[in-house]
Amino acid sequence: MIGRLLDRNPRFANWLYGFTPPERGTVVLVHRRVYIVPARLGWFFAGTLGVLLMGSINYALSLGFALTFFLAGLGLAGMVHTARNLARIAVSPGRVEPVFAGESAQFRLYLDGRAPFDRPSVLARHLGSGSQLVVDIPAHGIADAVLAVPAKRRGWLAPGRVMLETRFPLGLFRAWSYIEPEARCLVYPRPERSPLPPHIGEAAAGALHAPTAGSDDFAGLRGYQRPDSPRHIAWKAAARSDASTTRSEDLLTKQFAGDAAAELWLDARLLPGGLALEQRLSRLAGWVLAAEQAGALYGLRLPGVELAPGRGDAHRAACLQALALYQGA
Amino acid sequence: MNHPLAPEQRQVSVRDLAWLIAALAVVVAPHALRAPWWLTVLTLCLFGWRAYFALNRAPLPSRWLVLAVAAVAMLGIWIEYRTLFGRQSGIVLLVLFSGLKLLETRTHRDAAIAAFLGYFLIITNFLYTQSIPTALLMGAALFLITATLIGFSAPQRAPRANLRTATLLLAHAAPAALALFLLFPRVQGPLWGLPQDAYSGMSGLSDTMSPGNLSSLALSDAIAFRAEFDGPTPPPAQRYWRGPVLWDFDGRTWSIGPSFWAEFTPPRGGSASYRYTVILEPHNRQWLFALETVASLPRGTRISFDGRLLSTTPVRARLRYETASVTEPEPVAVERAGALRWATRLPPDSNPRAVALAQEWRAASASDLEVLARAIAFLREGRYLYTLEPPLLGANPVDEFLFTTKAGFCEHFSSAFVVLMRAAGVPARVVTGYQGGERNIVDNILTVRQSDAHAWAEVFLAGRGWVRVDPTAAAVPGRVEAGLARAVPETTTLPLMMRPQLEWLRGVRDRWEATVHQWNVWVLGYNPERQRDLMTSFGMRDADWRALTAVLFTFLGAMTAVLLIWSLQRLVRPDPVQRAWRAFCRKLAARGVERAPHEGPRDFSARAARAVPAAGGSIERIGALYIALRYGAHATQPGVARLRRMVREL
Numbered sequence: 001m002i003g004r005l006l007d008r009n010p011r012f013a014n015w016l017y018g019f020t021p022p023e024r025g026t027v028v029l030v031h032r033r034v035y036i037v038p039a040r041l042g043w044f045f046a047g048t049l050g051v052l053l054m055g056s057i058n059y060a061l062s063l064g065f066a067l068t069f070f071l072a073g074l075g076l077a078g079m080v081h082t083a084r085n086l087a088r089i090a091v092s093p094g095r096v097e098p099v100f101a102g103e104s105a106q107f108r109l110y111l112d113g114r115a116p117f118d119r120p121s122v123l124a125r126h127l128g129s130g131s132q133l134v135v136d137i138p139a140h141g142i143a144d145a146v147l148a149v150p151a152k153r154r155g156w157l158a159p160g161r162v163m164l165e166t167r168f169p170l171g172l173f174r175a176w177s178y179i180e181p182e183a184r185c186l187v188y189p190r191p192e193r194s195p196l197p198p199h200i201g202e203a204a205a206g207a208l209h210a211p212t213a214g215s216d217d218f219a220g221l222r223g224y225q226r227p228d229s230p231r232h233i234a235w236k237a238a239a240r241s242d243a244s245t246t247r248s249e250d251l252l253t254k255q256f257a258g259d260a261a262a263e264l265w266l267d268a269r270l271l272p273g274g275l276a277l278e279q280r281l282s283r284l285a286g287w288v289l290a291a292e293q294a295g296a297l298y299g300l301r302l303p304g305v306e307l308a309p310g311r312g313d314a315h316r317a318a319c320l321q322a323l324a325l326y327q328g329a
Numbered sequence: 330m331n332h333p334l335a336p337e338q339r340q341v342s343v344r345d346l347a348w349l350i351a352a353l354a355v356v357v358a359p360h361a362l363r364a365p366w367w368l369t370v371l372t373l374c375l376f377g378w379r380a381y382f383a384l385n386r387a388p389l390p391s392r393w394l395v396l397a398v399a400a401v402a403m404l405g406i407w408i409e410y411r412t413l414f415g416r417q418s419g420i421v422l423l424v425l426f427s428g429l430k431l432l433e434t435r436t437h438r439d440a441a442i443a444a445f446l447g448y449f450l451i452i453t454n455f456l457y458t459q460s461i462p463t464a465l466l467m468g469a470a471l472f473l474i475t476a477t478l479i480g481f482s483a484p485q486r487a488p489r490a491n492l493r494t495a496t497l498l499l500a501h502a503a504p505a506a507l508a509l510f511l512l513f514p515r516v517q518g519p520l521w522g523l524p525q526d527a528y529s530g531m532s533g534l535s536d537t538m539s540p541g542n543l544s545s546l547a548l549s550d551a552i553a554f555r556a557e558f559d560g561p562t563p564p565p566a567q568r569y570w571r572g573p574v575l576w577d578f579d580g581r582t583w584s585i586g587p588s589f590w591a592e593f594t595p596p597r598g599g600s601a602s603y604r605y606t607v608i609l610e611p612h613n614r615q616w617l618f619a620l621e622t623v624a625s626l627p628r629g630t631r632i633s634f635d636g637r638l639l640s641t642t643p644v645r646a647r648l649r650y651e652t653a654s655v656t657e658p659e660p661v662a663v664e665r666a667g668a669l670r671w672a673t674r675l676p677p678d679s680n681p682r683a684v685a686l687a688q689e690w691r692a693a694s695a696s697d698l699e700v701l702a703r704a705i706a707f708l709r710e711g712r713y714l715y716t717l718e719p720p721l722l723g724a725n726p727v728d729e730f731l732f733t734t735k736a737g738f739c740e741h742f743s744s745a746f747v748v749l750m751r752a753a754g755v756p757a758r759v760v761t762g763y764q765g766g767e768r769n770i771v772d773n774i775l776t777v778r779q780s781d782a783h784a785w786a787e788v789f790l791a792g793r794g795w796v797r798v799d800p801t802a803a804a805v806p807g808r809v810e811a812g813l814a815r816a817v818p819e820t821t822t823l824p825l826m827m828r829p830q831l832e833w834l835r836g837v838r839d840r841w842e843a844t845v846h847q848w849n850v851w852v853l854g855y856n857p858e859r860q861r862d863l864m865t866s867f868g869m870r871d872a873d874w875r876a877l878t879a880v881l882f883t884f885l886g887a888m889t890a891v892l893l894i895w896s897l898q899r900l901v902r903p904d905p906v907q908r909a910w911r912a913f914c915r916k917l918a919a920r921g922v923e924r925a926p927h928e929g930p931r932d933f934s935a936r937a938a939r940a941v942p943a944a945g946g947s948i949e950r951i952g953a954l955y956i957a958l959r960y961g962a963h964a965t966q967p968g969v970a971r972l973r974r975m976v977r978e979l
Contacts (some may be wrong), residue, residue: 041441048445060646062853063455069509073502084896120483123334134333167334168482
């Protein structure tokens with residue numbers, strides 16, 4: 001109920017949580033943002049204390065009092081220590097690799113302890129997806145937590161709210177804090193496998209003499225050039241030469257039949273009619289992957305977007321990004 | 330929902346269990362001395378059984394099997410004690426539960442509850458003894474259980490780190506614990522009825538005296554009470570600590586007679602007076618001990634017509650009281666007739682030879698005083714043997730002692746003497762208590778042990794009132810002056826510490842007992858009364874529970890605040906070089922040159938120098954110096970100072 005209330009009143013939630021999301025850069029969990037309540041075990045502990053106190057009074061046990069009060073002090077110190085285990089952690093988001101829709105975005109958070117003591121058992125949980133893991137932050141060190149967030153739709157994906165929680169050292173209290181780091185993950189359209197388009201159109205005529213069917217047939221080696229896909233580098237050959245002296249110029253690229261000059265336009269107009277936009281983008285994404293795998297030189301053409309033919313991971317990424325962020329003509 | 334920190338969802342590891350079993354073993358170990366042997370073995374078996382399951386990663390036994398074991402063990406306890414809810418039986422039941430709980434411990438939640446049970450078991454040890462060694466052992470147990478609990482929260486952490494955290498936590502808990510101990514409003518227990526056997530095992534004088542029971546008490550080294558004198562300590566011959574006064578005699582056993590309260594009238598005159606504080610060990614009786622003759626009534630006590638000091642409730646916790654006594658006060662020569670009649674009663678047809686002898690003296694004497702003198706002379710010349718191992722006596726114990734065995738302990742002498750006096754028509758009664766006490770050379774406190782238990786007599790003489798006569802001292806002159814050890818023959822087995830050869834050991838013991846005394850006074854003897862005294866010495870007169878609570882919570886709040894500040898302080902503050910660099914970045918940002926997150930110091934200072942040409946030179950110098958200080962081999966103090974100055978002047 002409270003959760004729903006907070007969802008409806010984001011400003012109230014921001015006031016309550018002490019920050020306005022998303023936060024840029026490094027977020028330090030100041031004490032104001034660390035909440036603490038007794039965990040269920042804490043109530044058990046309090047009950048034990050009550051029984052001990054009764055027993056001490058009833059039997060006039062001085063050492064019983066001493067024990068009871070020591071445990072009470074322990075509870076108090078435990079509370080401060082539990083809050084301390086989270087307080088002043090500096091959280092910064094890491095780089096996020098793009099993923100395809102339907103996969104999980106791997107958001108990486110760096111938890112910098114910034115303290116001469118270690119901070120064991122800190123739980124990081126992505127509230128939206130429930131993805132979570134427990135990390136131990138070493139003294140003077142940084143731990144990284146990778147939260148897998150399902151990417152459902154193409155476009156930019158923000159991680160949303162993440163909760164950090166700890167119960168260390170005694171488990172009697174539960175301290176937690178919310179963060180909403182400014183990070184985003186690029187989500188490509190879900191690729192849909194379909195045969196590559198026939199090479200037609202203005203640039204296709206000259207490219208057709210290379211048989212595309214043989215694109216996987218190994219044809220020989222040539223010197224490495226920058227746009228070559230690393231997938232086609234003859235790594236075995238490179239490994240055989242003296243590794244310490246290997247430079248990029250010494251690498252060899254495997255050549256495949258049909259690789260030579262096939263220039264392919266992946267044009268949205270080539271898609272069968274009647275497909276929805278998302279389906280079209282999915283088909284195109286599938287084509288991009290297939291074309292890259294085939295080692296072809298390929299370009300992308302969408303209404304309002306045109307990427308010149310190219311090859312290699314950067315080109316592939318550019319094409320997929322264009323598809324991911326495509327807003328329609 | 331799956332929650333990796335929720336204890337009910339975390340399985341215990343072998344390591345967690347090993348810690349838990351070790352901690353519980355320390356807690357229950359002292360109970361092995363008191364619990365029936367089979368229960369100790371059973372509990373150990375349960376611990377071992379659980380360890381076996383853990384090591385073999387076998388599934389735990391079914392709940393029914395555990396319940397069956399529990400039922401059988403509880404039946405055994407019931408057979409042993411005939412109850413499950415007495416003190417002793419309740420405690421062994423808890424010890425058993427610690428083993429049973431382990432057998433159904435699967436998750437961290439179960440394990441944590443077992444650890445809390447361990448905390449609870451600590452207090453059960455204090456029901457038997459609150460000595461310093463017990464306190465130390467239980468302190469170790471507290472530490473171990475705490476480290477175990479920490480281990481549950483941090484499964485990947487090295488055990489040494491957990492021990493360190495436990496130390497830190499306990500250190501942080503100490504101030505709060507001390508404040509609570511001193512300030513928590515104390516209530517005098519008990520809150521409800523205690524089990525029947527709650528105070529078994531407290532030793533001391535009893536309200537009856539028969540041949541043999543004092544001498545067996547005298548074999549105990551246990552402390553009866555301690556007395557701390559303001560000023561001089563009385564000489565050994567004056568150290569008669571008055572306890573129960575025995576009036577009724579059935580031919581063998583003496584017992585306390587009628588009990589009337591008396592209006593307390595302080596004695597007048599006296600050759601010497603002493604002020605002192607007594608710390609009485611609990612003996613579960615109402616009587617208190619004071620030097621004869623008591624001159625000041627301690628708070629909360631009354632006095633009986635025969636001069637016994639009595640507390641209103643049985644002494645079940647160590648009791649501290651201040652009083653004063655005088656020796657040889659002016660005689661009070663009045664006594665009611667009923668009491669005098671009572672003091673000459675003897676059972677008919679018992680101890681005929683003694684009675685006949687006394688009547689012979691009566692006939693030959695002119696006064697009570699003369700009878701008394703004859704009796705004392707009889708004992709002195711009778712060559713009686715003073716022994717801790719008196720021979721067993723039959724139906725007429727006084728006759729047998731006086732004429733046949735001629736060997737006995739103080740109860741024999743006093744009993745025989747009073748019988749003789751009564752038979753001669755002189756009112757007499759037996760007084761039991763303690764005689765003597767040993768002065769501790771370290772703190773000058775007089776320690777009176779059970780081995781100082783003594784019985785003497787009082788006779789009523791016209792014009793002089795009740796007069797103390799110590800028949801033992803008459804028969805064995807060394808007893809009172811030199812103490813028990815020198816008075817009994819050397820072949821007698823004495824309590825270890827009373828043997829004269831072990832002088833050096835006594836020095837060690839004196840030191841130890843001085844420590845124990847402080848422990849008793851300040852730790853164990855801290856009660857509502859002492860709490861009031863302490864508050865008064867802090868300037869809070871008549872502090873009631875509200876005032877105490879207010880002070881307590883103020884202190885606890887302050888302490889938590891200090892801990893919180895500490896927890897922040899310990900966090901790394903940027904070093905001066907880093908601080909200067911941040912100030913530098915802030916200054917440039919104010920001039921519109923903001924450092925991008927990816928920009929290193931070299932790139933940023935180069936860009937800033939281009940953007941702010943007026944200060945370009947110093948910006949570049951600051952950048953270079955910062956790089957040298959931060960990433961160079963070593964940062965020199967002047968270098969740091971120069972950086973800060975340059976940033977300030979920018």
